[in-house]
Amino acid sequence: MKQHDIQIDKDGELRHFLTIEGLKKPMLTGILDHAENFSSVSNRQVKKVPLLRGKTIANLFFEASTRTRTTFELAAKRLSADVINININTSATTKGESLLDMLQNLESMQVDMFVVRHNSSGAAHFIAQHVAPHISVINAGDGSHAHPTQAMLDMFTIRRHKQEFTKLTVAIVGDIMHSRVARSQIHALNTLGVPEIRVIGPQTIIPKEAAHLGVHVYHDMHQGLQNVDVVIMLRLQRERMEGALLPSEHEYFHMYGLTEEKLKLAKADAIVMHPGPINRGVEIESSVADGPQSVILEQVTHGISVRMAVMSMALGRSSLTDGQERGQS
Amino acid sequence: MKQHDIQIDKDGELRHFLTIEGLKKPMLTGILDHAENFSSVSNRQVKKVPLLRGKTIANLFFEASTRTRTTFELAAKRLSADVINININTSATTKGESLLDMLQNLESMQVDMFVVRHNSSGAAHFIAQHVAPHISVINAGDGSHAHPTQAMLDMFTIRRHKQEFTKLTVAIVGDIMHSRVARSQIHALNTLGVPEIRVIGPQTIIPKEAAHLGVHVYHDMHQGLQNVDVVIMLRLQRERMEGALLPSEHEYFHMYGLTEEKLKLAKADAIVMHPGPINRGVEIESSVADGPQSVILEQVTHGISVRMAVMSMALGRSSLTDGQERGQS
Amino acid sequence: MKQHDIQIDKDGELRHFLTIEGLKKPMLTGILDHAENFSSVSNRQVKKVPLLRGKTIANLFFEASTRTRTTFELAAKRLSADVINININTSATTKGESLLDMLQNLESMQVDMFVVRHNSSGAAHFIAQHVAPHISVINAGDGSHAHPTQAMLDMFTIRRHKQEFTKLTVAIVGDIMHSRVARSQIHALNTLGVPEIRVIGPQTIIPKEAAHLGVHVYHDMHQGLQNVDVVIMLRLQRERMEGALLPSEHEYFHMYGLTEEKLKLAKADAIVMHPGPINRGVEIESSVADGPQSVILEQVTHGISVRMAVMSMALGRSSLTDGQERGQS
Numbered sequence: 009m010k011q012h013d014i015q016i017d018k019d020g021e022l023r024h025f026l027t028i029e030g031l032k033k034p035m036l037t038g039i040l041d042h043a044e045n046f047s048s049v050s051n052r053q054v055k056k057v058p059l060l061r062g063k064t065i066a067n068l069f070f071e072a073s074t075r076t077r078t079t080f081e082l083a084a085k086r087l088s089a090d091v092i093n094i095n096i097n098t099s100a101t102t103k104g105e106s107l108l109d110m111l112q113n114l115e116s117m118q119v120d121m122f123v124v125r126h127n128s129s130g131a132a133h134f135i136a137q138h139v140a141p142h143i144s145v146i147n148a149g150d151g152s153h154a155h156p157t158q159a160m161l162d163m164f165t166i167r168r169h170k171q172e173f174t175k176l177t178v179a180i181v182g183d184i185m186h187s188r189v190a191r192s193q194i195h196a197l198n199t200l201g202v203p204e205i206r207v208i209g210p211q212t213i214i215p216k217e218a219a220h221l222g223v224h225v226y227h228d229m230h231q232g233l234q235n236v237d238v239v240i241m242l243r244l245q246r247e248r249m250e251g252a253l254l255p256s257e258h259e260y261f262h263m264y265g266l267t268e269e270k271l272k273l274a275k276a277d278a279i280v281m282h283p284g285p286i287n288r289g290v291e292i293e294s295s296v297a298d299g300p301q302s303v304i305l306e307q308v309t310h311g312i313s314v315r316m317a318v319m320s321m322a323l324g325r326s327s328l329t330d331g332q333e334r335g336q337s
Numbered sequence: 338m339k340q341h342d343i344q345i346d347k348d349g350e351l352r353h354f355l356t357i358e359g360l361k362k363p364m365l366t367g368i369l370d371h372a373e374n375f376s377s378v379s380n381r382q383v384k385k386v387p388l389l390r391g392k393t394i395a396n397l398f399f400e401a402s403t404r405t406r407t408t409f410e411l412a413a414k415r416l417s418a419d420v421i422n423i424n425i426n427t428s429a430t431t432k433g434e435s436l437l438d439m440l441q442n443l444e445s446m447q448v449d450m451f452v453v454r455h456n457s458s459g460a461a462h463f464i465a466q467h468v469a470p471h472i473s474v475i476n477a478g479d480g481s482h483a484h485p486t487q488a489m490l491d492m493f494t495i496r497r498h499k500q501e502f503t504k505l506t507v508a509i510v511g512d513i514m515h516s517r518v519a520r521s522q523i524h525a526l527n528t529l530g531v532p533e534i535r536v537i538g539p540q541t542i543i544p545k546e547a548a549h550l551g552v553h554v555y556h557d558m559h560q561g562l563q564n565v566d567v568v569i570m571l572r573l574q575r576e577r578m579e580g581a582l583l584p585s586e587h588e589y590f591h592m593y594g595l596t597e598e599k600l601k602l603a604k605a606d607a608i609v610m611h612p613g614p615i616n617r618g619v620e621i622e623s624s625v626a627d628g629p630q631s632v633i634l635e636q637v638t639h640g641i642s643v644r645m646a647v648m649s650m651a652l653g654r655s656s657l658t659d660g661q662e663r664g665q666s
Numbered sequence: 667m668k669q670h671d672i673q674i675d676k677d678g679e680l681r682h683f684l685t686i687e688g689l690k691k692p693m694l695t696g697i698l699d700h701a702e703n704f705s706s707v708s709n710r711q712v713k714k715v716p717l718l719r720g721k722t723i724a725n726l727f728f729e730a731s732t733r734t735r736t737t738f739e740l741a742a743k744r745l746s747a748d749v750i751n752i753n754i755n756t757s758a759t760t761k762g763e764s765l766l767d768m769l770q771n772l773e774s775m776q777v778d779m780f781v782v783r784h785n786s787s788g789a790a791h792f793i794a795q796h797v798a799p800h801i802s803v804i805n806a807g808d809g810s811h812a813h814p815t816q817a818m819l820d821m822f823t824i825r826r827h828k829q830e831f832t833k834l835t836v837a838i839v840g841d842i843m844h845s846r847v848a849r850s851q852i853h854a855l856n857t858l859g860v861p862e863i864r865v866i867g868p869q870t871i872i873p874k875e876a877a878h879l880g881v882h883v884y885h886d887m888h889q890g891l892q893n894v895d896v897v898i899m900l901r902l903q904r905e906r907m908e909g910a911l912l913p914s915e916h917e918y919f920h921m922y923g924l925t926e927e928k929l930k931l932a933k934a935d936a937i938v939m940h941p942g943p944i945n946r947g948v949e950i951e952s953s954v955a956d957g958p959q960s961v962i963l964e965q966v967t968h969g970i971s972v973r974m975a976v977m978s979m980a981l982g983r984s985s986l987t988d989g990q991e992r993g994q995s
Contacts, residue, residue: 050776053986054720056748062383064411075771078750082722082775085748090385090414092407109614113404116637117411118379285767308774328382391712393740419714419743421736438943442733445966446740447708657711 014136021325024136025318026147027154028195036163036199042317043164043310049086050312059320060089063120067093068135069148070126075285076148079308080123083315089323092119108138115140120323122146129153129188144322146315152186157318158283159192161311163200165303166238168310169279173200179232179274181208181264182242182291185217189283190242194221208232209264229264233273241266241282244291257290267293271301279303343465350654353465354647355476356483357524365492365528371646372493372639378415379641388649389418392449396422397464398477399455404614405477408637409452412644418652421448437467444469449652451475458482458517473651475644481515486647487612488521490640492529494632495567497639498608502529508561508603510537510593511571511620514546518612519571523550537561538593558593562602570595570611573620586619596622600630608632672794679983682794683976684805685812686853694821694857700975701822701968707744708970717978718747721778725751726793727806728784733943734806737966738781741973747981750777766796773798778981780804787811787846802980804973810844815976816941817850819969821858823961824896826968827937831858837890837932839866839922840900840949843875847941848900852879866890867922887922891931899924899940902949915948925951929959937961 015031017023022035049057065084067077077093084091096110114122121144124132129151136145149155163173170176178197184190184207197205198221205223207213218225226232233239244260266280280292280302288294297304344360346352351364378386394413396406406422413420425439443451450473453461458480465474478484492502499505507526513519513536526534527550536542537555547554555561562568573589595609609621609631617623626633673689675681680693707715723742725735735751742749754768772780779802782790787809794803807813821831828834836855842848842865855863856879863881865871876883884890891897902918924938938950938960946952955962 052720055722055776056720062381062385062415064384064414074752078752078772079775081750082748085722086720090411092410094403094407106614109617112634113613113637114407116634117408117641118384118638284771285764288767305770305774308771309776312775391710391714391744393713393743419740421739423732423736435943438946441963442942442966443736445963446737446970447713447967 014133017325019326022318022321023325024132024145024147025156025322026132026136026145028156028159028192028199029154031199033199033201036160036196039160039314039317039321040164040167042321043160043313046086046313046316046320047310049316050309056086056088058088060084060087060323063087063089063323064118065089065091065121065123065319066114066119067091067123067148068096068125069094070096070124070131071149073125073149076125079311080146080148080315083312083319086312087316087320089120089319107135111135111139115143119143121319123148124150126150142328146318146322149188152188152191154192155188155283156192156196157311157315158189159196160318161307161314162193162240162281162283163196164310164314165281165307166279168306169303170237173197173202176202176237177204177206177235178202178238178240179206179208179226179236180223180240180242181229181232181266183212183245184209184242185212185214186245187242190240191221193240194223198222206232206236229270230273233270236274237278239266239271239274239278239280241280241286241292243283243285244287261290265289265291265293266296268295268299271296277301281307284308343462346654348655351647351650352654353461353474353476354485354651355461355465355474357485357488357521357528358483360528362528362530365489365525368489368643368646368650369493369496371650372489372642375415375642375645375649376639378645379638385415385417387417389413389416389652392416392418392652393447394418394420394450394452394648395443395448396420396452396477397425397454398423399425399453399460400478402454402478405454408640409475409477409644412641412648415641416645416649418449418648436464440464440468444472449473450648452477453479455479471657475647475651478517481517481520483521484517484612485521485525486640486644487518488525489647490636490643491522491569491610491612492525493639493643494610494636495608497635498632499566502526502531505531505567506533506535506565507531507567507569508535508537508555508565509552509569509571510558510561510595512541512574513538513571514541514543515574516571519569520550522569523552527551535561535565558599559602562599565603566607568595568600568603568607568609570609570615570621572612572614573616590619594618594620594622595625597624597628600625606630610636613637672791675983677984680976680979681983682790682803682805683814683980684790684794684803686814686817686850686857687812689857691857691859694818694854697818697972697975697979698822698825700979701818701971704744704971704974704978705968707974708967714744714746716746718742718745718981721745721747721981722776723747723749723779723781723977724772724777725749725781725806726754726783727752728754728782728789729807731783731807734783737969738804738806738973741970741977744970745974745978747778747977765793769793769797773801778802779977781806782808784808800986804976804980807846810846810849812850813846813941814850814854815969815973816847817854818976819965819972820851820898820939820941821854822968822972823939823965824937826964827961828895831855831860834860834895835862835864835893836860836896836898837864837866837884837894838881838898838900839887839890839924841870841903842867842900843870843872844903845900848898849879851898852881856880864890864894887928888931891928894932895936897924897929897932897936897938899938899944899950901941901943902945919948923947923949923951924954926953926957929954935959939965942966 015024081091123146125148131150132147180190207223208226208229213225215225282304286297344353410420452475454477460479461476509519534552536552537558542554544554611633615626673682739749781804783806789808790805838848865881866884866887871883873883940962944955
């Protein structure tokens with residue numbers, strides 16, 4: 009089940025972006041380097057480059073997420089692509105063939121890229137396995153599986169502040185085992201050579217599973233934060249609390265909420281990250297979220313650059329620009 | 338009640354596109370020829386021409402249809418027009434004057450074209466009768482009356498595969514009498530000179546009415562498909578089945594579903610068409626829909642070209658480009 | 667609480683457009699003059715100028731208003747800006763910090779302008795007080811407080827027909843005290859030098875409060891309309907009638923509805939205005955709304971020009987174009 013293979017085309021270039029798993033270090037570094045180029049575009053008076061003019065990108069959101077959709081829409085527009093937003097009522101269209109029929113129809117309209125958000129793990133892979141050769145698929149979050157653009161914007165933010173990955177200690181705090189963000193971050197941190205990755209959270213983190221991912225497990229935050237360079241807080245998924253897997257919000261904050269006091273355990277120049285939107289007073293204290301070590305809003309800015317990078321790499325591949333017209337079979 | 342007259346401006350050019358009925362053969366052929374030009378645009382690396390830059394097109398959808406709206410939106414964007422999507426809650430605004438007030442407001446905002454989808458037959462005509470002189474109206478489906486861009490993309494697909502219309506036998510299969518698609522197709526096939534048009538379906542097709550349309554009625558599919566060049570399957574409108582006008586889905590498939598076996602009755606090089614979305618196993622067998630004779634996905638592709646053709650013809654008329662500024666009265 | 671100060675930047679240029687209150691006459695005249703320039707753009711074949719290419723404008727609508735959103739979206743697109751529409755479920759996001767977090771996220775995505783519609787008075791000011799230095803806020807209607815672009819399009823329309831403001835008598839008819847439109851109009855008329863402003867309406871208009879605004883109060887329409895140059899009718903907010911503050915629709919029409927007969931009390935060349943959408947037969951008779959003195963649809967057209975003017979002034983300020991890149995702190 010080498011799912012990651014389908015992400016790379018025959019020339020070794022990025023075709024789909026579904027998961028960090030299986031991508032090699034030069035590819036991840038290439039994405040970060042491309043994103044650096046786009047980072048300046050967003051600060052210009054004219055925040056727009058003509059790279060994807062005449063390309064059509066469809067946002068297929070099977071799960072509502074105004075925030076994530078907006079970042080992809082802005083990234084696409086700043087690349088001058090045309091964007092179509094399609095919100096899909098999950099119940100009506102995700103049953104087997106009807107989803108594939110819908111995709112084939114969009115393909116026939118010469119859509120070039122699908123940005124897919126779905127609450128089922130594997131949905132973006134499933135779609136990528138079935139699209140026509142000229143189409144690229146970007147995973148904008150699938151169930152508890154992966155959220156690779158989020159992970160790459162986190163890596164971009166870390167590199168901006170810490171330059172090298174190879175000497176860092178990074179802690180991820182929260183309900184890691186149910187988090188697509190955490191899974192993608194761990195793969196990216198490993199691939200980029202971070203020597204020590206710690207995951208800090210409640211008993212839902214099983215040490216044996218974590219060992220497979222190459223991380224160290226802490227259930228006590230005071231131990232886990234000792235001397236780290238980067239603290240990544242996860243959003244508490246409140247809906248999971250109902251199942252009694254997690255303690256109350258109050259208790260959660262007491263145990264795993266990032267306070268100024270706890271942050272002092274980390275290195276003095278540690279940065280604080282969060283994928284947003286933050287639950288103030290639940291997983292993070294406001295004074296920390298808004299404090300001098302927080303880079304949370306920078307992450308949002310870098311998210312546009314990273315998405316521009318991934319979109320332009322997938323749609324600017326040499327196999328698409330070698331002078332051949334794309335045929336209809 | 339010469340409704341079709343309002344479709345043509347004083348120079349004989351296409352102003353509105355409401356129905357195939359009443360349009361002459363050179364006009365239909367002209368649309369097909371224009372669409373051929375645009376067909377290559379969608380296969381280019383840069384799928385965009387500046388023909389309608391600075392024009393504003395409003396999609397007025399009184400009836401939800403993501404699929405149809407998407408094709409019009411893509412066609413407009415590939416012509417470089419600005420697109421406004423307006424979804425209208427039928428209950429709130431379609432009562433008499435308030436609809437006209439809304440249209441006048443949009444006209445005053447200098448909208449150039451309304452693309453109208455409505456569940457009442459005649460809605461697009463009503464709107465066309467009341468708009469200001471500079472505005473064009475495209476019917477994107479009105480009740481059971483007409484769906485002219487669908488019919489023209491079907492004609493485009495037939496011409497691509499069969500070149501000449503004048504020697505063809507074409508069969509349309511389904512609940513023809515309640516289908517706006519079928520009505521528009523029959524008018525187009527007649528005008529383009531198809532000598533034999535067959536309609537195949539249940540008893541809701543009344544032979545006397547059909548005679549007015551110049552078609553031959555078959556209630557038995559095995560007879561109707563004999564030796565045809567083109568098979569057009571209609572989508573079964575499931576909501577009609579509740580009224581007991583049609584048999585059960587299972588029975589419908591048995592009687593009028595297109596199977597590989599039944600398709601053998603047609604000519605060996607017959608093509609299979611369907612306006613989509615298809616109900617697999619209801620009106621068409623999957624192996625036929627995905628088989629070598631199916632041109633269903635090509636139809637979707639040609640739909641963009643045909644819509645680009647109609648939009649650019651209506652908004653590029655010489656009466657609009659003779660150097661006069663459009664005045665506000 | 668000099669709220670209006672925040673509208674002007676250090677160079678005296680328009681940064682936000684939240685309320686007419688506090689803006690000086692040269693600023694209002696400047697907006698009208700800019701709008702004149704844009705007025706011709708909307709009549710061109712290519713209704714588009716590249717002034718705001720590469721700028722990003724977010725429509726933040728906490729209160730649904732297709733009509734108002736459409737005018738801002740069209741104005742932005744005709745200035746070549748990229749537009750993001752964000753409809754916000756009031757209940758979910760307007761509670762204190764979460765709204766500010768959402769705004770900071772959009773700021774971090776390098777959005778340049780927020781167009782804000784909200785059912786709470788002061789919402790646009792609140793947002794303007796909290797945005798980053800490079801961002802402009804336009805008030806598209808906040809509660810019963812202000813609707814400044816509506817007031818300016820009204821002023822534009824009056825100037826087109828009457829040239830000078832300094833000799834006019836203007837009557838505003840309706841539930842003035844609960845109308846954001848009327849408040850903004852009164853401030854604009856005062857600032858532009860209209861010597862006599864009359865407000866005509868039911869007992870909800872308290873003479874003492876009106877005196878503060880520098881207007882004359884009439885409860886009798888026959889007296890109030892005598893010899894006026896401009897009649898501005900307000901839309902009856904039907905939801906207010908339930909509270910028994912206003913008479914029945916029938917009685918309201920009898921007392922304050924504009925009929926042909928009552929209009930004869932005004933000057934022979936008086937113009938009739940209405941912010942729309944009109945309630946025919948409630949606050950205005952159809953024959954008046956559609957009659958020769960009505961300029962209601964012209965107002966809609968001018969609304970695009972005025973919004974283009976305000977948007978381009980706020981985003982084209984010299985402080986933004988002095989060669990400095992905008993920094994992320």
